[in-house]
Amino acid sequence: MILPIADNWFETRRYSDDITLIYEPHVIPDIHCNMWHVRGRDHDLLFDTGMGVMSLKNHVALVTEKPLLCVASHSHFDHVGGHHEFDNRIMHAAEADIMTVPTRDNTVISDYVSADIFTAAPFADFDPDAYTITAAPPTRLVADGDVIDLGDRQFEVLHLPGHSPGGIALWESATATLFSGDVVYDGLLYDSLYHSVLEDYAASMERLRGYKVETVHGGHWESFGQARFVELIDEYLAGARKPGCPID
Ligand SMILES: [Zn+2]
Ligand SMILES: [Zn+2]
Structure with a gap:
């Protein structure tokens, strides 16, 4: 099947609190990630950058407004x-070798990548079988408890291994906002990838369960609040929230 060429590769959705979601609508919902942009006084934050098949800088003006701290x-x-x-x-040391x-x-x-995950192509002659990630070694390594400072907003790094060894979330205590990456989101959670560790994942979930959140912005799917946060964690810990075990 020949895919149509997408008019716009990225879409954005503005949330309150100077937070903007950027995503790739022509990658199926199971796969396209949530990229989170946060405006700050001295720096803006971008938590994740999508598949890299089109330039964010050339297509999303928001990411060029201010000096940007780009966190993985x-x-x-x-x-x-x-x-x-x-x-x-910025990223955790445990996956720095992969990004290098x-x-x-x-x-x-x-x-996970084949022609099946796209509903449109980013450009003519796009070949999913030739798709790769461009090397982007970290310029700053962060560990649990480190702070990413935008000047007027501070995000604490939570190291939450399990889905992957260097998985991190960002916690803004002033607003009780959690950017949770792929550790927890409102969809099926993956803990059987080549570098997933089940025991670590469970420990990360148990730790997260102690947080009182106002809003969780995950690495995939829709954002949610405290009640759903606890429910998703408990479902995971009960073994229900995995591929092949849908409970929706
Ligand atoms: Zn993901
Ligand atoms: Zn992942």
Whole structure:
């Protein structure tokens, strides 16, 4: 099947509190990630950058307004394809080697990317089988408890391994806002990737359960509040929230 060429590769949706969602509508909902842009006084924050098949800088003016701190929730292809476009690249050390030498295997492209995940092509002659991630070694490594400071807003790094070894979430205590990456979102959660560790995932979930959140902006699907947050964590810990075990 020949895919139509997309008019606009990116769409944006403005939330309250100077937070904007950027996503790729022509990648199926199971796969396209949520890229979260937060305006700050001195820096803006961009948490994840999508598949990288089109330039964020050329197509989303928002990401060029201010000096940007570009943070990777983890190294899977759906989240880090655009990181190479930005000078300030922040991530956890445990996946720095992957972003330094990304392959189709270590970024899980070979497991998930085929023509089937696209409803339109980003450009003529786009070849899903040739798709790769451009190397984007981190310029700053963060560990649990480190703070990413935008000047007027501070985000604490939570290291939450399990889905992947270097998975992080960002916690803004002043607003009780959690950017949770692929650790928890309102959809099926993946803990059987090549570098997933079940025990770590469960421990990360148990830790998160202690947070009182106002809003969770996940790495995929819709945002949610405290009641759904606890429900999703409890469902995961009960073994229900996994591929092949849909409970929706
Ligand atoms: Zn992932
Ligand atoms: Zn993902």
